[in-house]
Amino acid sequence: MRRAGVALALGVLLALVASPAPAAPPPDTCATCHLDTGDERLAQPAKDFRDDIHAAKGFGCVACHGGDSKEEGMEAMDPKKGYIGKPGTRQIPALCGRCHADAQFMKQYNPSLRVDQRAEYATSVHGRRLAGVGDLKVATCISCHSAHAIRPPSDPKSSVHALKVAETCGRCHGDAKYMGAYKIPTDQLEKYKTSVHWRAMFEKGDLSAPTCNDCHGNHGAAPPGISWVGNVCGQCHAVQADLFKRSVHAPVFAQMGNPGCATCHGNHDVSEAGDTLLGLGDKAACAACHTAEDAGGKSATEMRAAIGGLSADWEKARALLLRAEHAGMEVSQPQFDLNGAKDALVKARAAVHSFRTEAVKKEVEPGLAIAAKAYARGVRALEELAFRRKGLAVSVIVILALIAGILLKIRAVDRRQQLGAPGH
Ligand code: HEC
Ligand code: HEC
Ligand code: HEC
Ligand code: HEC
Ligand code: HEC
Ligand code: HEC
Ligand code: HEC
Ligand code: HEC
Ligand code: HEC
Structure with missing residues (x-):
């Protein structure tokens, strides 16, 4: 009886120990001791690592540093146990790549995650200079991702989230002192902040607008x-x-x-692109290479005139219909139809990129017809309004005349009654 009880208790205990259900995290003596050292350099990595994606996936310090996280003393960091200490800058791509370039291994965690970061990095100016001339100032994996606070790009707190990338790259590329030894400009971040793309992303919250890595690649950063x-x-x-x-x-x-x-x-x-970019004016892009005499310059002027004409006609029709609407006329149909001219304008501006006058005119012509028709309907609406007003004025005059007539009549009747009344 007693033996059975002991056996049962043991069984339960074993089951509890073996059961993976409440997976207690493996004791990580590395983090515990480092937090206790009171030395910022040693403790900060352990603090940061709490929110790191690798910690969330169950990895500890040994995943990158090696060693034995069950040893409580300094022997945890025994090189015989694979401890590598603080990895050097040149070792980092291989360190991260050990897992991230191993498709078999990564598939167990996330089959959709790319495994080409290390290979792509090796083709970049960063990777080539690191491996080739041992340039330690270039970006490695941890310059962009950090070493102990790594988060997926979708996490708004990640250093590589769409809204953070520009600052992450700009930390080096916007620092003239840091980049002093190189012959490249350091104005990319500054200029980017003046762009239509930056405004779309940061002011309109349109994350589909490009930031540094959309044009340069995440890992292939090279001059395109x-x-x-x-x-x-x-x-x-x-x-x-x-x-x-x-x-x-x-x-x-x-x-x-x-x-x-x-x-x-x-x-x-x-x-923002506008019609002033087209043609041979001050702000026109074409003027850099073409003159009024050559075929390109003539074409530029013609395209500008065609697009300018449609733009002006569209604006004129729009303004007229608006006036009619404000006067209370029903013009929603022509207003809707006029959108066709606006579409034609958009298409014509895109067609500039064929650099053929014919292609632009082909888009402009139907737009002109639509704008003319809408304008004509605006004119008609205003004529109708004038006609109605005239009609109204005539009826008012007639009514007033009638009222006057009736009043006169009443007065005449009254007077007659007074004259003919007895008793005076
Ligand atoms: C008993 C406390 C203790 C434990 C356990 C411990 N460390 Fe350390 N660790 C230290 C101290 C103290 C230093 C600073 C030693 C020095 O400067 O020589 C250090 C230094 C380091 C460094 C920096 C080395 C450098 O070159 O700057 C790394 C990385 C590190 N430990 C990782 C680990 C890992 C990984 C583990 C677990 C396998 C671990 N530590 C376990 C106390 C500990
Ligand atoms: C994903 C890989 C990775 C993991 C996991 C990791 N580290 Fe590191 N650690 C690094 C890299 C890379 C460096 C070098 C950083 C540098 O050069 O600035 C580093 C540097 C350090 C340093 C030296 C800091 C300094 O400024 O000199 C310490 C201490 C350290 N790590 C402790 C830890 C501890 C403790 C853990 C677990 C809580 C841990 N690391 C987990 C990659 C990792
Ligand atoms: C021990 C293997 C291992 C090492 C070493 C390692 N990682 Fe990871 N890393 C993973 C795994 C596993 C994931 C989780 C993937 C998932 O589930 O999405 C991950 C996730 C990530 C993510 C988030 C990916 C996403 O979109 O979800 C980034 C970024 C990342 N690691 C960068 C690094 C960097 C930088 C280093 C080197 C400092 C490094 N990793 C070292 C295994 C590793
Ligand atoms: C120059 C900066 C930079 C460097 C260097 C860099 N990364 Fe990245 N990494 C990024 C950016 C930016 C993204 C985010 C892409 C996105 O928006 O989806 C990213 C995404 C990732 C992801 C998520 C999956 C993916 O490919 O989108 C992993 C994993 C990753 N990097 C690992 C690494 C590893 C490993 C290294 C070193 C071999 C490295 N990165 C070097 C900037 C960098
Ligand atoms: C740790 C600092 C650092 C970070 C962070 C960094 N870079 Fe670099 N980058 C460099 C250095 C240094 C060079 C080498 C410059 C050279 O050789 O002219 C370089 C070179 C480049 C080049 C090639 C320039 C050329 O014409 O030679 C491009 C493009 C580039 N980086 C883009 C990026 C992008 C995009 C990011 C962010 C996703 C980024 N870098 C993050 C330091 C950095
Ligand atoms: C809309 C696309 C786009 C975006 C966004 C972008 N770049 Fe570029 N970048 C380019 C092109 C194109 C070139 C090549 C210019 C040339 O060859 O004349 C270039 C060139 C560079 C160079 C080489 C030196 C130079 O200035 O010519 C660096 C470094 C660079 N970019 C860094 C960055 C950084 C950092 C960011 C984010 C702050 C960024 N780029 C954002 C398209 C982009
Ligand atoms: C990742 C997508 C993406 C990339 C790459 C990209 N753009 Fe854009 N672009 C946008 C978005 C989004 C807008 C903003 C539209 C808006 O909100 O007005 C835009 C706006 C523009 C505009 C202004 C359009 C207007 O209506 O006036 C021009 C011009 C432009 N981009 C040119 C370029 C050039 C040149 C490059 C390459 C060097 C480039 N874009 C790369 C997405 C992109
Ligand atoms: C960087 C210089 C450069 C710029 C800027 C430029 N072009 Fe050109 N363009 C050329 C060259 C070179 C040719 C081919 C030689 C030639 O026919 O003049 C050419 C040819 C043309 C042609 C064909 C001419 C023919 O022979 O039939 C047209 C049309 C044209 N360009 C229109 C434009 C327009 C419109 C713009 C402005 C939006 C523009 N170009 C901006 C350099 C440029
Ligand atoms: C030779 C000069 C020239 C080149 C090269 C050029 N564009 Fe344009 N782009 C223009 C001009 C001029 C306009 C303005 C047209 C207008 O508004 O009348 C324009 C307008 C635009 C617009 C906004 C208007 C619209 O709806 O089309 C975008 C977006 C654009 N370009 C993108 C590009 C892209 C992407 C490339 C490269 C594939 C490119 N451009 C190459 C001259 C050029």
Whole structure:
């Protein structure tokens, strides 16, 4: 009886120990001792690591540093137990890559996660300089991700979240002193902050607008090659990129060493495009290479005139219909139809990227017809209004005349009654 009881108790105990259910985290003497040292340099990593994605996935300090996290003394950090100490900058890609480049291993955790970060990094200017000339100032995995506060990019607190990337890259690239030894500008962040892309992302909250890594790649950070730049902008501006690729400029720009889209729009400080960019005026992109005498310059002027004409007609029709609406006329149908002219305008502006006057005119013409029709209906609405007002004035006069007539009549009747009344 007693033996059975002991056996049962033992059984329960064993079951509890063996059961993975309340998975108590393995005792991590590394973190415990480091937190107790009272030395910021040793304790801070352990504090930060609490919110690290690797801690959340059940990894401890040994995952990167090696050693034995069951030893309570300094022998936990015995090199014989695989302890590597503080990894050097040149070791880091291999350290992180040990897991992240191992598809088999990573699949157990997250089959959809890419495993090419280390390979991509090796092709970047950062990776090539680190491996090639031992340049320790370039970015390694931890410059962008941190060492102990690593979070998935989707986490708003992550150093690589869409809203944080620019500052993360800018920490080095915006620091003229740090980058002093290199021959590249340090104005990318500053310029980016003036761009239509930055405004779309930070003011409109449109996370589909590009930040540094959308144009440079997450891990392949390289100066984009000439053919590559069009592809980069084209990820999002597909219509313009497609037209540009087939245009007269694509091959000649490549020959001249001009970076495609960026030749006219810039790269970090891309601003809103407008009709002033087209033609041969002060702010026109075309004027940099064309004159009023050459075929390109003539074409630029014609395109500008065509788009300007549609733009003006659309605006005129819109203003007229608005006036009619304010006067109380029903013009919602022509107002709706006028959207067709606006669409044509958008298409014509995109068609500029074919750099053929004909292609632009083909989009402009139907727009002009729509705008003219809408304008005519606005004119008719206002004529009708004038007609109704005239009609109203005539009826008011007639009514007033009638009332006057009736009043006169009543007066005459009254007087007659008074004259003919007896008793005076
Ligand atoms: C008993 C306390 C204790 C334990 C347990 C402990 N450490 Fe340490 N650790 C220290 C102290 C103290 C230092 C500073 C030693 C020095 O400067 O030489 C240190 C230094 C380090 C450093 C920095 C080395 C450098 O070169 O700057 C790393 C990394 C580290 N420990 C990781 C670990 C890991 C991983 C474990 C567990 C396997 C661990 N520690 C366990 C106390 C401990
Ligand atoms: C994902 C890998 C990874 C994990 C996990 C990790 N570390 Fe580190 N740790 C690093 C790297 C990389 C460095 C080098 C940082 C640098 O060069 O700035 C480092 C540096 C350190 C240093 C030296 C700090 C200094 O400023 O000199 C200490 C101490 C340390 N780690 C302790 C720990 C402790 C304790 C844990 C567990 C709580 C831990 N690390 C977990 C990657 C890791
Ligand atoms: C011991 C293996 C291992 C090492 C070493 C390691 N990682 Fe990880 N890492 C993982 C696993 C597993 C995940 C979780 C993947 C998941 O579930 O999404 C992860 C997640 C991440 C994530 C978040 C990915 C996402 O989108 O969810 C980043 C970023 C990351 N690691 C960067 C690093 C960096 C930088 C280093 C080197 C300092 C490093 N890792 C070292 C195994 C490792
Ligand atoms: C120049 C900065 C930079 C460097 C260096 C860098 N990363 Fe990243 N990493 C990023 C950015 C930015 C993202 C976020 C991409 C996104 O928005 O999805 C990212 C995403 C990740 C992810 C999530 C999955 C993915 O690929 O999108 C992992 C894992 C990762 N990096 C690991 C690494 C490893 C390992 C290294 C070193 C070999 C490294 N990173 C070097 C900037 C960097
Ligand atoms: C730790 C500092 C550091 C961080 C963080 C960093 N970089 Fe770099 N980057 C460098 C250094 C140093 C070079 C080498 C410059 C050179 O050789 O001209 C470089 C080179 C580059 C180049 C090539 C420039 C050229 O024309 O040679 C690009 C592009 C680049 N980085 C983009 C990025 C992007 C995008 C990010 C963020 C996702 C980033 N960098 C984060 C330090 C950094
Ligand atoms: C809209 C796309 C785009 C964005 C966003 C972008 N870049 Fe660039 N970047 C480019 C292009 C294109 C070039 C190549 C310019 C050339 O060849 O004339 C370039 C060049 C560079 C260079 C090489 C030196 C130079 O200035 O020509 C660095 C470094 C760089 N970018 C860093 C960054 C950083 C850091 C950010 C974020 C603050 C960023 N870029 C955002 C497209 C972009
Ligand atoms: C030769 C100069 C030039 C080149 C190269 C160029 N653009 Fe444009 N882009 C313009 C002009 C001019 C406008 C303004 C048209 C207008 O508003 O009348 C414009 C307008 C735009 C607009 C906004 C108007 C719209 O709806 O189309 C976008 C977006 C755009 N370009 C993207 C690109 C992309 C992406 C590339 C590369 C594939 C590129 N551009 C190459 C000159 C150029
Ligand atoms: C990741 C997607 C993405 C990439 C890559 C990208 N853009 Fe944009 N672009 C946008 C978004 C989103 C807007 C903002 C639209 C808005 O809200 O007005 C925009 C706006 C613009 C505008 C202003 C359009 C207007 O209506 O006036 C121009 C010009 C432009 N981008 C050119 C470029 C060029 C040139 C490149 C490459 C160097 C590029 N973009 C790369 C997404 C992108
Ligand atoms: C970086 C210089 C450069 C810029 C900027 C530029 N072009 Fe060109 N363009 C050329 C070159 C070079 C050629 C081919 C040689 C030639 O025919 O003049 C060309 C050819 C053309 C042609 C074909 C001419 C023909 O022979 O039929 C047209 C049309 C044209 N460009 C229009 C434009 C317009 C419109 C703009 C402004 C939105 C513009 N270009 C901006 C350099 C440029």
